[in-house]
Amino acid sequence: MNEIFRGKAWSFGFRSAIMIYFLCLIVLPIVGIYTQSFSLGWTPFWESVSDPLAWKAVLLTLKLALIATVLNMLIGTMIGWVLIRYRFPGRSILNSLVDLPFALPTAVGGLLILLLLGPNSLIGMLAGKIGIEIVFHEPAIVIAMLFVTFPFVIRAIQPLLEELDRSEEEAAYTLGASKAKTFFSVIFPTMLPGILSGAMLAFSRGLAEFGAVVLVAGNIPGKTLVASVFIFGEIESNNPQGAAAVSVMLLTLSFLILWLVNQLQARRSTP
Amino acid sequence: MHIEVRGLNKSFGDFNAVKDVSFDIEKGKLIGLLGPSGGGKTSILRMLAGLETPTSGDIVFHGQRVNDLPPQERGIGFVFQNYALFKHMTVYDNVAFGLKVKKLSKEKIRERVMYLIELTGLKGFEHRYPHQLSGGQRQRVAFARALAPEPQLLLLDEPFAAIDAKIRTELRTWLKEMIERVGITSIFVTHDQEEAIEVADEIMIISKGRLEQKGSPWDIYKNPETPFVASFIGESTIVEDISILKGFESLSDQPGTKALIRPEYIEHGKPGEIKLASAATTATVRQLHFRGSEWMVELAIGDTKLITYRSLEREVLQVGGQVQVLVHRAYMFNDDDSWIMENPLKVDPMPIHI
Ligand SMILES: Nc1ncnc2c1ncn2[C@@H]1O[C@H](COP(=O)(O)OP(=O)(O)OP(=O)(O)O)[C@@H](O)[C@H]1O
Numbered sequence: 351m352n353e354i355f356r357g358k359a360w361s362f363g364f365r366s367a368i369m370i371y372f373l374c375l376i377v378l379p380i381v382g383i384y385t386q387s388f389s390l391g392w393t394p395f396w397e398s399v400s401d402p403l404a405w406k407a408v409l410l411t412l413k414l415a416l417i418a419t420v421l422n423m424l425i426g427t428m429i430g431w432v433l434i435r436y437r438f439p440g441r442s443i444l445n446s447l448v449d450l451p452f453a454l455p456t457a458v459g460g461l462l463i464l465l466l467l468g469p470n471s472l473i474g475m476l477a478g479k480i481g482i483e484i485v486f487h488e489p490a491i492v493i494a495m496l497f498v499t500f501p502f503v504i505r506a507i508q509p510l511l512e513e514l515d516r517s518e519e520e521a522a523y524t525l526g527a528s529k530a531k532t533f534f535s536v537i538f539p540t541m542l543p544g545i546l547s548g549a550m551l552a553f554s555r556g557l558a559e560f561g562a563v564v565l566v567a568g569n570i571p572g573k574t575l576v577a578s579v580f581i582f583g584e585i586e587s588n589n590p591q592g593a594a595a596v597s598v599m600l601l602t603l604s605f606l607i608l609w610l611v612n613q614l615q616a617r618r619s620t621p
Numbered sequence: 622m623h624i625e626v627r628g629l630n631k632s633f634g635d636f637n638a639v640k641d642v643s644f645d646i647e648k649g650k651l652i653g654l655l656g657p658s659g660g661g662k663t664s665i666l667r668m669l670a671g672l673e674t675p676t677s678g679d680i681v682f683h684g685q686r687v688n689d690l691p692p693q694e695r696g697i698g699f700v701f702q703n704y705a706l707f708k709h710m711t712v713y714d715n716v717a718f719g720l721k722v723k724k725l726s727k728e729k730i731r732e733r734v735m736y737l738i739e740l741t742g743l744k745g746f747e748h749r750y751p752h753q754l755s756g757g758q759r760q761r762v763a764f765a766r767a768l769a770p771e772p773q774l775l776l777l778d779e780p781f782a783a784i785d786a787k788i789r790t791e792l793r794t795w796l797k798e799m800i801e802r803v804g805i806t807s808i809f810v811t812h813d814q815e816e817a818i819e820v821a822d823e824i825m826i827i828s829k830g831r832l833e834q835k836g837s838p839w840d841i842y843k844n845p846e847t848p849f850v851a852s853f854i855g856e857s858t859i860v861e862d863i864s865i866l867k868g869f870e871s872l873s874d875q876p877g878t879k880a881l882i883r884p885e886y887i888e889h890g891k892p893g894e895i896k897l898a899s900a901a902t903t904a905t906v907r908q909l910h911f912r913g914s915e916w917m918v919e920l921a922i923g924d925t926k927l928i929t930y931r932s933l934e935r936e937v938l939q940v941g942g943q944v945q946v947l948v949h950r951a952y953m954f955n956d957d958d959s960w961i962m963e964n965p966l967k968v969d970p971m972p973i974h975i
Pocket residue numbers: 633636638656657658659660661662663664665812
């Protein structure tokens with residue numbers, strides 16, 4: 351009896367602790383932002399949102415995050431594949447380096463991009479000669495987003511590839527399937543849920559990126575000003591209403607993406 | 622398909638997994654590859670399938686050397702030990718895979734898949750995914766999938782290993798029937814000798830990378846060609862010095878020669894129960910083990926231990942009691958030679974003159 355009671359008490363304690371944590375760190379701030387942005391009613395909210403600088407910032411962020419995500423899907427899939435399927439010296443070091451962008455302060459990432467690709471660097475000069483400007487323009491923002499979201503796709507497909515039984519491939523060969531056919535009908539479907547959920551996480555992280563982007567973007571309103579930097583600017587210029595409105599747009603998008611990821615994973619576990 | 626293998630070798634690094642294996646398999650035969658774990662059975666099967674490249678030797682299908690053909694072009698079906706079903710495909714799509722690769726028409730595919738699904742008793746499960754099936758059902762899907770493109774040779778790697786004992790017996794009878802009905806040359810790997818004996822037309826015993834013997838189950842049981850086969854097939858006790866047994870005294874001058882004696886070669890009984898009393902040796906009952914349908918009796922003659930079985934219908938023996946033992950035959954072997962020796966006293970009606 352005593353033991354059961356203690357067990358229940360423990361479980362109750364744990365659950366309450368988690369609930370409180372969740373409430374304080376996630377629910378309250380989010381509710382706060384929604385209330386803040388609608389505090390003066392619908393009209394001011396609408397005005398803030400329809401401010402061209404605001405929606406241009408959001409659109410730009412969406413566009414660039416999308417580009418970064420697509421690149422991530424391609425590169426991440428290839429890197430994940432190579433790291434799992436090939437054995438070469440330095441593989442395990444490379445594999446642990448994948449997580450570096452998560453460990454590094456994003457501002458350091460931005461600084462690295464400035465140093466490596468800036469107008470005074472070798473690459474920056476070469477690109478400038480053929481008429482491409484990287485830093486303080488859109489390419490730099492994409493690169494910054496790519497840098498901070500780099501591990502997502504790789505880490506999402508690696509466990510799936512490890513799980514994939516070699517004999518499934520061999521079975522396909524004995525059934526007459528070519529290497530390409532086997533890749534597309536056996537291996538790729540196994541990786542796909544990982545690619546998609548990794549991509550969505552990368553996308554929402556890209557939408558939210560501030561530290562790396564603010565250093566390299568130039569932040570010209572309406573041109574290279576992304577949403578997170580826009581929010582920062584609004585707060586700086588004492589306009590919490592505008593900041594909250596854009597935040598609400600970003601938050602809603604993030605929720606949508608999270609929900610999609612969840613749907614994808616649910617589909618995976620009960621196909 | 623007629624299969625011929627000549628001087629097949631496979632090494633992994635400096636480890637020789639398969640050593641100089643040669644054999645012939647006639648069309649339509651069901652062959653069991655039997656042997657202890659790590660013997661090289663899977664390696665042989667994979668080389669036949671083209672999933673592994675032989676280090677040397679030839680594999681000939683239908684008179685055509687296929688060493689350089691990739692698995693896609695060998696016309697084989699392979700049932701993997703873990704089934705290797707495509708996890709993201711339904712039963713239907715799994716079975717249809719090989720047919721879709723061949724670019725058959727939709728109706729043709731549907732017809733063949735439904736035929737196989739019915740044949741393997743999977744009707745009603747077409748739309749399930751592998752993780753929604755039992756082990757036995759998965760095995761059938763793997764079988765149907767391998768058969769779908771009408772291969773000439775079916776290779777099965779321990780097809781029953783992951784299935785519990787009860788369904789296993791059922792499933793192997795089913796498989797044998799199925800293979801006979803389809804009439805396809807088949808090779809299956811097992812390390813369960815009962816399974817091999819029951820299912821196979823012919824057995825190949827593989828140990829330490831070598832083909833020890835190939836023959837019908839009865840042949841292998843009756844005339845084992847190597848000490849390994851003799852000890853591996855059936856249950857047997859090694860007797861270091863067989864000359865202590867009546868009838869085998871003549872072997873006392875061959876010190877290096879050992880004997881393998883199977884329980885079923887040993888007749889035992891209380892004094893008077895054995896008719897050829899003159900060919901019997903006295904032994905002590907060391908231990909009795911109840912084995913469900915019979916007693917396993919451990920006998921001792923001096924330091925030599927013998928094992929035999931006693932029917933539950935017969936009078937129960939006492940531990941420590943004396944019995945008469947008649948050994949009908951023994952499989953003798955030494956470093957150079959091996960042979961089967963019948964107890965000479967059994968055939969000679971007047972054994973007294975020796
Ligand atoms: N890819 C490989 N690399 C190195 N050694 C291998 C490889 N595949 C098999 N071997 C070795 O070759 C030997 C034969 O292996 P194989 O899988 O053919 O045995 P088996 O008879 O099928 O055994 P089991 O009954 O346990 O499946 C083993 O000692 C194994 O360790």
